[in-house]
Amino acid sequence: MAESTGGRAVFITGAAGGIGRVTVERFVAEGDRVALADLSLEAVQKVADEIRQSYPDADLLPLEVDVSSEESLKAARAAVEEWSGTLDVIALVGATVQAFGASVLELTTEEWDRVHNTNLRGVFFASRELVPLLPADSGASLVAVASYWGRSGHAFYSSYCTSKAGVISFVQCLAGELADKGIRVNAVAPGNINTGMHQAALASEAEERGISFEEMKAIEWAKIPLKVAGPPKSIADAIWFLASDNASYMTGATVDVNGGVIFV
Numbered sequence: 001m002a003e004s005t006g007g008r009a010v011f012i013t014g015a016a017g018g019i020g021r022v023t024v025e026r027f028v029a030e031g032d033r034v035a036l037a038d039l040s041l042e043a044v045q046k047v048a049d050e051i052r053q054s055y056p057d058a059d060l061l062p063l064e065v066d067v068s069s070e071e072s073l074k075a076a077r078a079a080v081e082e083w084s085g086t087l088d089v090i091a092l093v094g095a096t097v098q099a100f101g102a103s104v105l106e107l108t109t110e111e112w113d114r115v116h117n118t119n120l121r122g123v124f125f126a127s128r129e130l131v132p133l134l135p136a137d138s139g140a141s142l143v144a145v146a147s148y149w150g151r152s153g154h155a156f157y158s159s160y161c162t163s164k165a166g167v168i169s170f171v172q173c174l175a176g177e178l179a180d181k182g183i184r185v186n187a188v189a190p191g192n193i194n195t196g197m198h199q200a201a202l203a204s205e206a207e208e209r210g211i212s213f214e215e216m217k218a219i220e221w222a223k224i225p226l227k228v229a230g231p232p233k234s235i236a237d238a239i240w241f242l243a244s245d246n247a248s249y250m251t252g253a254t255v256d257v258n259g260g261v262i263f264v
């Protein structure tokens with residue numbers, strides 16, 4: 001049985017999103033203390049307020065953070081140092097999708113950069129700023145969220161796919177750099193997870209094809225061997241596992257949690 005982690009200080013980006021929010025709750029349920037980072041302070045405060053309804057004693061720090069901004073991450077680091085001094089877990093969940101499908105020949109520089117600035121540079125900036133808060137040889141670790149679309153390239157989504165492939169490579173680089181400090185670095189690569197991001201992607205694809213949302217959902221879910229988009233908790237559980245002592249011999253790994261999609 002997995003051990004409880006209680007009392008660790010955890011920093012989670014994308015904390016107001018579908019997977020991030022459930023991840024916050026997953027750590028809080030174990031008695032951990034959580035800094036909730038996302039673009040909107042109002043959104044993370046709302047998440048914190050809702051979580052306090054079930055966990056009134058939870059130690060939560062809502063933070064407005066844009067991971068594509070070095071200044072924003074420096075400010076987050078200062079706030080975290082004041083709150084906790086050090087961190088035990090960094091979970092980099094926040095990301096953005098390519099706003100529209102476009103061939104490489106048509107994709108704008110602005111859209112390429114927007115996606116990469118959040119999804120890959122954001123992981124780099126957050127790591128560079130926050131990893132110094134992870135104490136050596138104490139079981140501390142970083143977990144980044146990649147994507148099954150980082151495992152393989154998909155036509156018309158080159159900026160998103162390459163940003164997530166970059167995250168998979170990045171965790172290997174950082175894992176190698178931090179191994180002698182006993183700090184582990186891993187990633188989770190979700191498949192289709194039933195969040196706002198997944199529903200927005202289905203809606204935009206449905207519009208492009210001129211079909212209904214339900215028709216689009218049926219087409220996409222039929223391609224998944226397990227036949228449904230996964231619950232956000234499946235990713236939160238994987239993040240929690242990788243950040244726990246149960247994964248003490250795992251570093252540089254990317255764990256696929258995807259209902260089987262990359263095997264078909």
Ligand SMILES: NC(=O)c1ccc[n+]([C@@H]2O[C@H](COP(=O)([O-])OP(=O)(O)OC[C@H]3O[C@@H](n4cnc5c(N)ncnc54)[C@H](O)[C@@H]3O)[C@@H](O)[C@H]2O)c1
Binds near residue numbers: 017040093147191
């Ligand atoms: N939902 C899926 O099907 C799916 C599939 C594969 C991978 N993922 C990955 O899972 C993670 C979570 O996705 P989700 O489904 O919860 O999406 P979501 O859209 O519900 O949440 C993403 C969160 O990230 C935040 N965010 C975006 N840009 C940011 C920035 N610059 N700085 C800080 N926060 C920012 C958003 O505000 C949002 O709250 C992402 O890394 C995503 O790429 C999701």
